Structure formats: C-alpha cells, structure tokens
Amino acid sequence: MKQITIGVAGFAHGHVSTYCAKIAQFEDAKVICGWDHDAARLQSCAERFSLKQYHNLADLLADSSIDAIMVGSETNRHADIIEAACAAGKNILCQKPMAMNVAECDQIIQAVERSGVHFEMAFQMRCDPMNIQIKKWIDEGTIGNVSSLRRRHSINFLWNPAVKESWHVDAAQNIGMFFDDAVHAADFLYWLMGKPKSVMAEIDNTLTNVAPDDTGIAIYRWENAMGVLFNSSITLAGENTCEIYGSEGTIIQNYGDQVSTAHAPTGEAPLKLFRKSTGEWEKVLLPVPASQGERIAAVPRGWIDRLKNNKPPLANAEDGKVSIAMCEAAYESARSGKRIYL
Numbered sequence: 001m002k003q004i005t006i007g008v009a010g011f012a013h014g015h016v017s018t019y020c021a022k023i024a025q026f027e028d029a030k031v032i033c034g035w036d037h038d039a040a041r042l043q044s045c046a047e048r049f050s051l052k053q054y055h056n057l058a059d060l061l062a063d064s065s066i067d068a069i070m071v072g073s074e075t076n077r078h079a080d081i082i083e084a085a086c087a088a089g090k091n092i093l094c095q096k097p098m099a100m101n102v103a104e105c106d107q108i109i110q111a112v113e114r115s116g117v118h119f120e121m122a123f124q125m126r127c128d129p130m131n132i133q134i135k136k137w138i139d140e141g142t143i144g145n146v147s148s149l150r151r152r153h154s155i156n157f158l159w160n161p162a163v164k165e166s167w168h169v170d171a172a173q174n175i176g177m178f179f180d181d182a183v184h185a186a187d188f189l190y191w192l193m194g195k196p197k198s199v200m201a202e203i204d205n206t207l208t209n210v211a212p213d214d215t216g217i218a219i220y221r222w223e224n225a226m227g228v229l230f231n232s233s234i235t236l237a238g239e240n241t242c243e244i245y246g247s248e249g250t251i252i253q254n255y256g257d258q259v260s261t262a263h264a265p266t267g268e269a270p271l272k273l274f275r276k277s278t279g280e281w282e283k284v285l286l287p288v289p290a291s292q293g294e295r296i297a298a299v300p301r302g303w304i305d306r307l308k309n310n311k312p313p314l315a316n317a318e319d320g321k322v323s324i325a326m327c328e329a330a331y332e333s334a335r336s337g338k339r340i341y342l
Contacts, residue, residue: 010073
C-alpha cells in the first residue's frame with residue numbers, strides 16, 4: 001500500500017503538532033505540507049516539521065499529492081475548512097470540537113455524505129486501552145445493567161498566565177472551556193451508553209475569569225441510567241477518573257485524564273472490576289501513559305490504518321454531532337436552570 005500523504009489545515013490546536021511528531025515515526029504515512037491563516041504560526045510549525053507552506057487554503061486543497069488533511073484550526077473555522085476539503089475530495093481527521101454548534105455539524109455531515117470522503121473525529125479517549133477495556137465490559141454485560149456512572153475529564157490549562165492570549169478562551173472562536181474539553185467526556189458517555197435523553201447542568205467560572213467558564217458539571221439521563229460528566233480547566237490533580245455501577249458489578253478507573261496521569265504511582269493497577277458473583281475486586285494492570293500527550297499521540301496510527309484498509313472511522317461526523325449536542329444542551333440547562341431534552 002502506498003504511503004499516505006497528509007496536509008495540515010491549521011496549527012492552532014496543539015494536538016495537531018503532536019500528531020505530526022508521531023506520524024514522522026511512521027514509514028507508511030508522511031505529513032508533507034500545511035496551511036494556517038496565521039503566517040507566523042504557519043512558518044514556525046512548517047519549519048519544525050519540514051513542511052511545504054501554503055498561504056492559501058485553496059492551494060493546499062488543490063494539491064493532488066495530498067490524500068488527507070488534519071484539521072487543527074480554531075473551532076469557528078472548522079465547518080468552512082471541512083466543506084472545502086470535502087469538495088476537494090480529501091479525507092479528514094478533525095480535531096475536537098467538531099464545530100461551533102449543531103447547525104454547523106449538519107453542514108459538515110451533508111458535505112461528508114455528498115463527497116464520500118473518510119471523515120474521522122480525533123477522540124483519543126476511544127483509543128485508550130483502559131477505555132477500550134471498559135467498553136468491552138459494558139458491551140459484554142460484565143457488570144449487568146448500568147445504573148449510574150461518572151466521568152471526570154479535567155485539565156489545569158487556565159492557571160497558565162499565557163492562556164489569556166489563547167484562542168481557546170475566546171467565546172467567538174471556541175464557545176467556552178467546557179465546550180472545548182468536555183466534548184471528550186461527552187463522547188465517552190455516548191460511546192458507552194448511547195445518546196442521552198436529557199441533561200441538567202451548571203457551567204460557570206468558579207475560581208478564575210480568564211475564559212467564559214472554568215468548570216462544568218452535567219447530569220445526563222438515559223432511559224434507565226444516569227451519568228455525571230465533570231469537567232474543569234482549573235483542576236490541579238486528581239486520581240479517580242471514572243466509576244460505573246451496574247446490577248452485577250462495578251468498574252473503577254484511575255489516572256485517566258491529564259491532571260491524574262502525571263501523578264500515577266508506578267505499578268499501580270489503574271483499572272478495577274468488582275463482580276457480584278465473586279464478591280471480590282479484580283485488578284487490571286494496564287500501563288498508564290507518562291503524560292496525556294502519549295494518549296493524544298495514539299490517534300494517528302489507527303486513523304492511518306483505517307484509511308489504508310478502507311475501514312469505517314472510529315468516530316464519524318454523526319458521532320461528532322452528538323458530543324456537540326450534549327454540550328450545547330448542557331449550556332442551555334446552565335443558562336435556564338431547566339432540564340433540557342436532547
């Protein structure tokens with residue numbers, strides 16, 4: 001199979017640089033060029049990864065040597081970039097959030113369907129071996145019917161003084177920090193449980209005023225289960241990342257987000273399963289990455305394999321829309337003080 005050639009459409013999101021560094025280690029894929037509306041950022045990243053620079057997105061998309069693009073621009077540019085990429089017939093890996101709202105998600109879905117390109121969301125939580133094991137237990141009915149679950153996905157981003165200059169904290173480019181980061185946990189809940197029926201939420205600034213919000217807690221409701229999504233951009237450290245309670249057992253996961261990974265003790269089992277049938281805990285000794293960056297770097301390998309072998313995306317545009325809808329509804333609940341139905 002020929003080498004997959006890749007262009008970058010925007011270097012605003014740091015995860016794309018992580019992907020470029022990882023792909024540089026592959027023999028069957030190569031990032032060859034990039035575009036960014038910010039000329040200085042384009043030059044810096046292009047020089048770092050030895051890429052051809054395009055100062056016009058249309059020129060990058062017209063390059064017939066490119067098989068796929070990675071969209072890493074500011075969130076408010078995603079829909080236009082993706083529509084243009086679809087029209088050019090380029091396969092796409094899209095950084096989260098997929099778009100600014102559900103309406104833009106629908107535009108993207110229609111463009112993907114018209115073009116037939118491979119479109120994949122860069123949801124690294126679906127690549128994590130611990131999360132894959134959790135989903136396997138849920139799908140196999142290991143803990144029976146799920147009654148409740150909680151997922152924390154937190155970062156300490158807003159404590160950095162330089163963050164005031166970041167596009168991430170600009171509502172016009174990225175809505176809010178809950179919107180920016182909770183989409184990962186929202187997708188995780190959807191991946192395990194399907195689309196929820198409703199949500200009640202609180203999203204606000206609690207300790208800072210740098211961004212539109214710094215902390216959010218959303219309670220999602222399914223037909224016979226409920227789940228808590230906790231997301232904060234000011235969490236200093238943590239341990240217990242996920243807990244799931246079912247009729248036949250319990251799952252506990254530790255060290256599964258940025259604020260806990262760096263503090264994981266060596267040799268500690270990050271995943272535990274309690275079975276009602278035995279009355280005992282079983283420990284699963286999976287490796288905890290040295291940093292959240294290692295989890296992020298796990299995305300491109302699977303994406304490239306699926307491109308090469310014409311396999312379905314790990315998370316498609318419809319999946320990306322669900323995570324946006326879940327976050328949009330949480331914001332609406334926080335503003336109105338009401339339960340919002342999805």
